[in-house]
Amino acid sequence: MRMLRRSIAVLLMVAVALVFGQLPAAAGKTVIQFWTLFTGPDGKFMESMVNQFNKENSDIEVRMSVYTGDQYLNKLSLGVKTGTAPDVAVLYDSIMPRFVQTGALEVLNDELEKVGIKAEHYAPLAWNAGVFNGKVYSVPLGVYALGFYWNKDLFRAAGLDPNKPPTNLKEFLEYGRLLTIDKNGKHPGDPGFDYKNVKQWGTAVVGGWQPRQLWQFYTTLFQNGGAITDAAVTRAAFNNQAGVDALQFWVDLIYKYQIAPDKVADPEMLFMTNQIAMHMNGPWMINAFIEKGMNFGSAPMPVFGKQPATWAGTHLLVLPKQKDTSRMNAALKFVNWLTEHSLEWAKAGQIPARLSVLESAAFKALPHQSAFAKQLGYIRFEPADERNNEMSNRLIAAIEDALLKRKTSEQAISDAAKAIDSILAK
């Protein structure tokens, strides 16, 4: 009987610990709660960084919780509201205003100096994503941008230099033509080219994870000198020639230049199975392609329009407001340590924001990541506004309409602009 009672007591304690997530801290240790949304392979890299930090710092214990992207922002919102937010959390550029405007985040201007974090240590565009009206709300961990992948084996087979990716529109189209091969070995433009029976494509633009279609459109939009919305995020700004051309470019790759399939198929999968030779995606694909044993290269996005530019996002480390601010110094120490050691983060398939890491020989030895990093001077983010998700969904539908020839580019752009104007007018 006593045995039973004791085991029930133990069970209850475990249950209470599980429910409240508060295992007692070792004496003298400051416990830092750290929330991230890294559920993919990148999560393992973050975990090993946190373990390393805990090993090196005997006075601080960081406890990491990982939530799926869908749950993450809602949990964090409720955490802020109910006073259970973590000490350190990861956010990204477009969602910042939601937390900044509601006063959920600590202003870090005065605090950063105490641990030696300085703006000039970080890539300026990434740093600025966390600055609102002169107030600093975040420290950037890393950047992810759309970049260019190519299959070196297929380049060689097509008679192209496997170490020379296309850098401009002309080269891209010509390479694409040579890399698109029908069952008779003919290329687009050759007499008798059979578009319905193509064995290998230059690239693929429709299908797969939908946001990728959006990022390729944003990239050409930015390269054409266009913008998604006005600076104050009150109206769509792409309902013009720059926007139409930006979308028509991808449509033309399918129907005019015939170097991409008109079918919905996941470009990631096509690239990994050697069915397309060129692929545009984020740096998080690097490890997947390496694990697949592919012979591939990474490069900045070719310049299709008037100027170099590419879609990007950035992971920002923020400190949600706490009732008890005594842990803030430890939290910032951890933040500083993470960015200092973000070479490990680069290996996860990210571009570090900390300049000392970017300039290190160890980072330059990562051929793919350092190729992506060359774009840091001209990355562009999505509108910093919590309605961005809703706007993105409307644009994705418009892009699909155009890519599948259900609407002209003009019509798709004008419909999307109208929908976004009405979202922003709410």
Added chain:
Amino acid sequence: MPALFLAPYMVFFVVFTVYPIVYGMFLAFTNYDLITESVQFVGWANFKAIFSPDNLFLLSLWNTVKYVVLGVPVFIVVGFIVALAMNSDIKGRTIFRAIFAAPYVVNVAAMSLMFVWIFDSRVGIINYYLTKLGLPPQDWLSYPWSALGVIIFVSLWWGLGGVYLPFLAGLQDIPHEYYEAAAIDGATPAQAFRYITIPLLKPTILFVTVTQVIAAFQVFGQVQLITGGGPANSTRVVLQHIYDTGFQYFQLGEASAMAWVLFLILLGLTIIQFRFIQQR
């Protein structure tokens, strides 16, 4: 005393079902966004907003109706046929029963990702065999109607257990004597089916229809994962739109208003179905 026995369940029911329903009704009239401190009453504004032509709610509702009208009859007819087959004396009956019911317990994400591969236009196994047979590969997810067809097919495969098991139970409940008596009176198998099986299965048919319609109106996971509502929002369903509005766009008020509209539609349909079956 009986109330005491019910209490453990009732407590959970009230806390996790009744309270959220009532709270959802309250939220439908507010601008709640999960984070802002002051929640304000906005009257009927959320209901006006969801019925405005700019909102995708009506489109999503229409897409869902298409799925229900085309899908549910397929689920019921196929489920019924499978139940009849599983009720007859075929070899390996137990194994087949398990096979048809098994997908029901598969996680929706795992199941959907499998079908994403199967229906992929370039590397999918269906197109692989179509090509082998000398047929042109099909572009399953590029067109609104074929994308809808894929969703229905996948839902059928996944949910067949939920349809055919009640039918099977219903069939097994019909006493064998009725069929014997009918056979002695000279009834053909078709007549026995028409005048014994169907009438006695009526409660089961009602049950399955009602539950299937309700479930079909709430289709979500497989759509989200297989088409993502595409191509170009043509398969965007109402639950997906509610979810996006609430948890992606943070407009919990609007999402609650949509949920209530959906609830009223389902309530109305259920009442009609009960009336319809009682009259006969």
